[in-house]
Amino acid sequence: MAETAPNQPTLHERVKNVIDSIRPFIQADGGDIDLLGVDDDGTVRVRLRGACVGCPMSAMTLKSGIEQRLREQVTEVTGVVNVD
Numbered sequence: 001m002a003e004t005a006p007n008q009p010t011l012h013e014r015v016k017n018v019i020d021s022i023r024p025f026i027q028a029d030g031g032d033i034d035l036l037g038v039d040d041d042g043t044v045r046v047r048l049r050g051a052c053v054g055c056p057m058s059a060m061t062l063k064s065g066i067e068q069r070l071r072e073q074v075t076e077v078t079g080v081v082n083v084d
Contacts, residue, residue, distance in 0.1 A: 012038050032049040033066070
């Protein structure tokens with residue numbers, strides 16, 4: 001895992017900040033998202049909850065919304081997976 005300079009946010013913290021910025025939009029539709037972890041290869045593991053569970057649009061939300069936003073703002077992110 002990459003080292004961070006003192007007082008710089010870790011990869012996990014940067015991913016968490018982006019997830020936290022997305023959360024209100026997901027909650028507005030009755031869902032929620034939990035950050036489970038960030039793997040060494042840059043894969044972000046999340047759990048979609050609430051209305052997102054079983055929603056046919058959740059896969060598109062995950063890839064076209066959440067993953068795209070994370071990859072734009074945290075360059076180390078390589079992908080996002082929903083862990084049921």
